[in-house]
Amino acid sequence: MIPQTGATGAPIDRAGSQQVLTFKLAGEEYGVGILKVQEIRGWSAVTAIPHAPAWILGVIDLRGVVVPVIDLRRRFELEPAQFGPATVVIVIRVAGAGGERTIGLVVDAVSEVYDIDDSTFRALPEIGSTAASEVVHGLAHADGKTIILLDAERLAAGAIH
């Protein structure tokens, strides 16, 4: 089952399915629960944080709140991309140990919003430990495509500890 807990935790509109925002990353399609998405922003300059992991690009000002920005390509140890006007930041809001947290994810491009039928959901098979496996929740099928569903909470927690 796809867990429906999280920051926004609201019930989904249709039993047995869930809406997911998908985005492209190096030709693969990833998805994150739409209720966790706060907004989508264009790319803006970040302020680097000294001694942070390379995949934490830095922090931005989101209406007066300091928000860390994660480069998902670097997080998944993919070839880093050039940031340009098409680069977008998906701002997600998730529950964590110390309350709600807001983080930004840099992706190649936002693609679509899908209704994903729970019956198509499959847990990620044992693929060994990769940079991505710890934050991938599972796989689902929609519109003839496979979507890799991310565990937003773990992704955020990883940025903090």
Add this chain to the structure above:
Amino acid sequence: MSLDLTQFHDTFFEESFEALESMEAALLALSTGAADAELINTIFRVAHSIKGGSATFGFSEVAACTHTLETLLDQLRSGRRQVQPGIVDVLLRSVDVLRAMLNATRLKQPIDTELTAALQAELQAILQSPAEVGATAAPVAPAVTTTASADAQQTPGWRIRLVPGPQMLRHGNDPLRMLRELASLGALQTRVDAGKVPTLADLDPEHCCLSWTLELRGAIERAAVEQVFEWAEGECELAIDPLSPAPAVATATASAASTATAAATATATATATAAPSMAADGSSAATGVPAASRAEGARAGSGDGGSIRVGIEKIDELLNAVGELVITQSVLSQLAAVLEGRQAEELRNALVQLERHMRSLQESVMRVRMLPISSVFNRFPRMIRDLGQRLGKKVELRMSGDHTELDKTVLEKIGDPLVHLVRNAIDHGIETPERRRAAGKSEHGTIELNAYHKGGNVIVEVTDDGGGLNRDRILAKARERGLVAADEEPTEEKILNLIFAPGFSTAEQLSDVSGRGVGMDVVRRNINEIGGHVQIHSNAGHGSTVRIRLPLTLAILDGQLARVGSEIYIVPIVSIVETIQIKREQLNTVAQQAELYRLREEYLPIIRLHELFDIPAERTELLDGLLMIVEADGKRVGLFVDELLSQQQVVIKSLETNFRQITALAGATMLGDGRVALILDIPGIIVRFKDHERRRKPAQEAA
């Protein structure tokens, strides 16, 4: 019509704790010999309102305890018992017990009954002991406890006519509670007048239509009766008349019903024998009451000055919003700077005005968070009294500048360090009376607490006129512990600073007050955490002074913007000593690795920020850049930066909210162009530098 009272619990506890504080302060003033009627009234009021509140909320243990306390206080108030040191001690203890009881009740924990019982016993012991008062009142005194009053012959009691006003129930005054309270004073006969109750259709359940005629029998003071109605003043018609005709007693209100007089005469004849003494007692009570209520009225008028209780988070929201406005305003100013034309000029003028208003708005909001330091100072009179007694030392406390205001968060964090410093001053600083006499000083030691403003900071000083710090003993101890090399002769300042080393103590023996050596390092750490700074001065034989420099607030900071490569960092101005052009002849290296700068006889390590933070630098040649001398924990280092930009007040934003705490960074702020700039934490930078230095490769030092 049942009401959920739990919603008022928090307010009750909060107010009770505050009230206990004022009671404690009044008791301490009382113990110094000022037998002031107003002080006793204050104490009485506190006990009374806690009793009333706890009874209303059903905290019966608290109510029972305050009831006994009130009985004793009432005797003090009416002058039937003299204020003696022993009584003040017990009263102070009862403040502690009440505080503990309230705390336990609030946390829904069981109350320490042993403690309460002990206090009750002490209070009862005083109540049963003969009161030492003037001869005239002596015969009356022993009879005055609530239990004894029932069989007292001389006063038949009071006739009370109570007509509640229409709003009384809405304002939370319950006539039933008053009746119950009256019944607890003596035998009560009630007659209800339901004549004004409308038909059911017209009935407003929150409108009190009943009125009462009451007869209260027993040796009860008029003041005690009036107190029952204290909260309902102005909300009801009230007439209190003695049951016997006593010419000396003037009725408080003129609205006594004519039937009352008839009834009063009737009862009076029945108890005619008691009349004379009743008259005497009544008149003394009657003269006492107006004075007390006048004083009370004056206090109510001047005390609270129309303040409101606001949750701190609401103020923080407001402060945040203002911070945002300041940033938006500077964005606007930057945008307007590049515009051209006549209207652009007008726009810029308007923006300058806007900026001025924004600053004053920001200051006003900051001021809302400011509280006088007296809220911290207030705990010391009691502490010094207790400690002095325990250690057999005579200590006097002088406080000044307790109206100096500080941010609430700063105040919360300064309490514990100050307590520690004051304890140290009493335990280690002030000598015993014998030793003081031998040294030719007054037997009374003095501790001074002083707070004042200085250059955008608040200075708090703890001064004692004791023996001062023993320089030689500190040095010997430091050598023993290996903090100072055997052949090193450190400066006076350095020696004094040794007491801030973790685990350092020169106390010859441990006392339960201090001397375990956990302390001064914690004091310094706590103060540094809130951006403060501690200094210590000592004059052997004459005492010592600890001076704490504190920022006014933790929400904004005066910062110096400095550029390193393409990054802009903010250095807190409090940490900056000076900024200098680097001169070649003053540069030194050790083993081609560590770089030192010789500044006025002192060698300061140079921290290259770009290396420490591992960011691309624009200038790597030291002579091209600037050296910013910064200080933390008494250590000075030089920060190598590319250039200095402007100085400005910045709003501190937490990095932790969405990310995590980072050593060397105190937070972040938004610049006018919308970028985030990081605020440097100088103590953290020095710590980070120490770790970093070890990992540095000699190859890097080719330049």
